[in-house]
Amino acid sequence: MSAYQLNYLEELEAESIFIMREVAAQFEKPALLFSGGKDSITLVHLARKAFAPAKIPFPLVHIDTGHNFPEALEFRDQMAKEVGATLIVRSVEDTIRVRKLTEPKGKFASRNWLQTYTLLDTIEEFSFDACIGGARRDEEKARAKERIFSVRDEFGQWNPKLQRPELWNIFNGRIHKGENVRVFPISNWTELDVWNYIREEKVGLPSIYFSHERELIEHDGQLIAASDFIRLDPEDVVIKEKVRYRTVGDMTCTAAVRSGANSIDEVINEIKATRISERGETRIDDKVTEAAMEDRKKNGYF
Amino acid sequence: MNILRFITAGSVDDGKSTLIGRLLYDSKSILADQLEQLEKSSAKKNDNGEIDLALLTDGLRAEREQGITIDVAYRYFSTPARKFIIADAPGHVQYTRNMITGASNAELIIILIDARQGVVEQTRRHSIIASLLKIPHVVVAINKMDLVDFSQDVFNNIIIDYSKVATQLGLNDVKFFPISALQGDNIVDRSEHMAWYDGPSLLQFLEEVPVENDTNLKDQRFQVQYVIRPQTDDLHDYRGYAGKVQSGIFKKGDRITVLPAGISTTVTAIEIGGKEVKEAFAPQSVVFQLKDDVDISRGDAFVNAAEAPELKSELDVILCWLDDKPLQTGNKYYLQHNARTIRTIVRTLEHKIDVNTLQPLEITSPVTLNEIVKAKLKTAAPVVYDSYDLLPANGSAILVDETSNSTVAAVLFR
Numbered sequence: 032m033s034a035y036q037l038n039y040l041e042e043l044e045a046e047s048i049f050i051m052r053e054v055a056a057q058f059e060k061p062a063l064l065f066s067g068g069k070d071s072i073t074l075v076h077l078a079r080k081a082f083a084p085a086k087i088p089f090p091l092v093h094i095d096t097g098h099n100f101p102e103a104l105e106f107r108d109q110m111a112k113e114v115g116a117t118l119i120v121r122s123v124e125d126t127i128r129v130r131k132l133t134e135p136k137g138k139f140a141s142r143n144w145l146q147t148y149t150l151l152d153t154i155e156e157f158s159f160d161a162c163i164g165g166a167r168r169d170e171e172k173a174r175a176k177e178r179i180f181s182v183r184d185e186f187g188q189w190n191p192k193l194q195r196p197e198l199w200n201i202f203n204g205r206i207h208k209g210e211n212v213r214v215f216p217i218s219n220w221t222e223l224d225v226w227n228y229i230r231e232e233k234v235g236l237p238s239i240y241f242s243h244e245r246e247l248i249e250h251d252g253q254l255i256a257a258s259d260f261i262r263l264d265p266e267d268v269v270i271k272e273k274v275r276y277r278t279v280g281d282m283t284c285t286a287a288v289r290s291g292a293n294s295i296d297e298v299i300n301e302i303k304a305t306r307i308s309e310r311g312e313t314r315i316d317d318k319v320t321e322a323a324m325e326d327r328k329k330n331g332y333f
Numbered sequence: 334m335n336i337l338r339f340i341t342a343g344s345v346d347d348g349k350s351t352l353i354g355r356l357l358y359d360s361k362s363i364l365a366d367q368l369e370q371l372e373k374s375s376a377k378k379n380d381n382g383e384i385d386l387a388l389l390t391d392g393l394r395a396e397r398e399q400g401i402t403i404d405v406a407y408r409y410f411s412t413p414a415r416k417f418i419i420a421d422a423p424g425h426v427q428y429t430r431n432m433i434t435g436a437s438n439a440e441l442i443i444i445l446i447d448a449r450q451g452v453v454e455q456t457r458r459h460s461i462i463a464s465l466l467k468i469p470h471v472v473v474a475i476n477k478m479d480l481v482d483f484s485q486d487v488f489n490n491i492i493i494d495y496s497k498v499a500t501q502l503g504l505n506d507v508k509f510f511p512i513s514a515l516q517g518d519n520i521v522d523r524s525e526h527m528a529w530y531d532g533p534s535l536l537q538f539l540e541e542v543p544v545e546n547d548t549n550l551k552d553q554r555f556q557v558q559y560v561i562r563p564q565t566d567d568l569h570d571y572r573g574y575a576g577k578v579q580s581g582i583f584k585k586g587d588r589i590t591v592l593p594a595g596i597s598t599t600v601t602a603i604e605i606g607g608k609e610v611k612e613a614f615a616p617q618s619v620v621f622q623l624k625d626d627v628d629i630s631r632g633d634a635f636v637n638a639a640e641a642p643e644l645k646s647e648l649d650v651i652l653c654w655l656d657d658k659p660l661q662t663g664n665k666y667y668l669q670h671n672a673r674t675i676r677t678i679v680r681t682l683e684h685k686i687d688v689n690t691l692q693p694l695e696i697t698s699p700v701t702l703n704e705i706v707k708a709k710l711k712t713a714a715p716v717v718y719d720s721y722d723l724l725p726a727n728g729s730a731i732l733v734d735e736t737s738n739s740t741v742a743a744v745l746f747r
Binding site for chain 1: 334335336364366367404405406407408409411415416418430431433434437438545548550558559561562563564568571573575576577582604606607614616617618620631655667669670671672725726729730731733738739740743
């Protein structure tokens with residue numbers, strides 16, 4: 032093998048850095064959507080490498096549902112500080128109050144859907160013209176069809192039938208006033224690629240990605256953290272288990288997996304061995320219909 | 334472990350989705366919950382109790398309802414040997430646009446042929462796109478061998494027919510595989526039904542096909558994407574030119590020429606991710622520091638003067654039209670050549686190219702969606718480019734409609 036060949040992680044990194052730089056160059060007010068989860072942590076790490084030795088030339092934005100894991104929030108603040116980036120946090124709680132939105136009801140009432148309101152308000156407040164997100168095409172069927180530069184109309188809506196052709200490595204970020212672009216630099220990465228990259232680059236992660244003891248309830252075969260955000264019914268039994276999280280979303284809609292994995296190597300081995308997909312195992316919001324993600328994206332979701 | 338990006342092309346019902354489903358399924362990239370979903374959807378669609386692997390690749394509701402593929406979808410799977418990125422492009426006539434999109438980043442194309450049908454018009458069309466976009470490796474997968482009794486004669490006759498097409502189009506690296514995507518013959522493992530076939534399975538070939546020679550490491554080409562200026566106390570005078578090495582190898586100390594200005598200077602440092610390196614090669618994303626304080630901005634090219642690219646503002650191009658609105662000669666468009674955007678007009682149209690025969694066609698009607706045309710562009714400033722045939726990484730661009738902002742054409746420089 033020639034010395035002048037990149038391995039798969041180096042090639043993915045080079046591509047993602049190229050995309051980050053296109054965003055900084057083509058847009059006036061970009062932002063990076065940062066939740067403190069592994070995919071957006073990877074984005075921040077890539078952005079840092081893309082613009083070194085300068086600081087990341089755009090703010091990090093978190094749409095806080097109020098249902099986040101405290102460990103992820105702590106990590107979010109720490110990482111933003113460490114890379115010297117501006118962190119903007121806007122809360123779904125405020126949107127609900129100001130806009131008099133109706134909170135979803137039920138046992139695992141999720142604010143996932145309501146995030147879109149806060150996101151669109153934040154885009155308007157700061158006049159963001161591009162939002163960098165950590166979505167990957169291997170996550171879900173509708174995402175497999177989305178472009179790396181995904182143009183959204185004034186309502187934040189994705190129109191799958193009117194996507195711009197995306198050829199070679201040429202990204203057309205030209206938009207009309209009021210429109211914005213969602214950019215997905217790690218589109219071509221898989222869950223395992225992200226983990227392997229994190230291992231290779233020694234990127235830090237919130238503690239909940241590793242084995243820890245937690246109080247949970249078991250519902251429909253999924254382990255949900257016993258928090259103030261879910262309704263505990265008389266028949267629910269709170270159990271204590273050693274678990275870790277495979278994805279980090281809201282406490283109300285992210286399920287834990289039983290695990291004793293304390294290191295990245297152990298986590299990677301478990302992911303390699305699992306027979307269940309990331310979203311299937313850990314997201315209770317995608318189970319509703321086959322087109323759940325497609326519908327949310329059409330309404331302005333990430 | 335490296336990456337192979339490939340595209341699959343076939344007519345409707347050639348079994349393209351089934352092939353992709355089979356590759357994902359047999360390489361264990363489909364997990365239990367996805368399988369469960371698939372079983373449910375299969376039961377809804379057919380009542381024969383079999384899993385419909387094609388349903389795996391239909392992403393959008395309309396596609397599932399109509400049983401067609403609307404848009405390019407990307408699929409991923411890995412084996413210990415390689416990571417694979419599949420561009421799954423639709424087969425019908427009206428979606429040639431998506432095939433060009435998917436093919437633009439592919440190092441290999443799998444063209445599916447139904448063993449019962451042989452080489453058809455769509456086969457020819459997909460091969461023409463492979464030839465036009467210079468996809469380095471062509472795989473012809475002759476599918477549904479189970480429906481022709483795994484006949485060697487059928488296979489050989491299709492090879493003879495297709496070889497004529499390949500010769501005509503100048504496709505050099507063509508490999509043929511007799512497969513049944515539905516039953517899994519010669520996909521991951523060698524088929525037990527075709528003892529006469531002694532080549533590798535399709536997956537084995539995809540794992541082993543050498544791709545390292547596909548990257549041009551000879552001609553130095555780099556384009557500035559973004560200028561990094563930290564403007565901090567300790568890095569007060571730092572200026573870094575960030576971008577991707579399109580081709581060739583750059584070394585610290587290299588004498589380079591900045592185009593279009595034509596100024597010569599020396600590379601004093603190369604950085605990747607904030608760390609200094611001695612050399613950089615395609616397709617790395619890097620930062621260059623230069624000896625002289627030259628006025629450089631986004632879109633400027635760094636090249637070796639001895640093997641310089643073209644520098645012209647009257648350009649001979651091939652346009653693949655991708656928009657619903659027809660091409661308007663005399664209209665202004667933006668020519669986006671990687672990081673450089675220049676205003677341009679389509680000055681004259683020479684002739685259309687028949688996508689079924691590659692023959693020139695006289696222009697008697699406007700150039701519309703999915704048509705290919707030879708044209709002359711006039712740009713507001715000189716473009717630093719190479720011929721697509723010689724150096725695709727610096728030979729391609731897009732046209733953007735300045736009123737709708739749509740990407741309306743793929744541009745290949747001649």
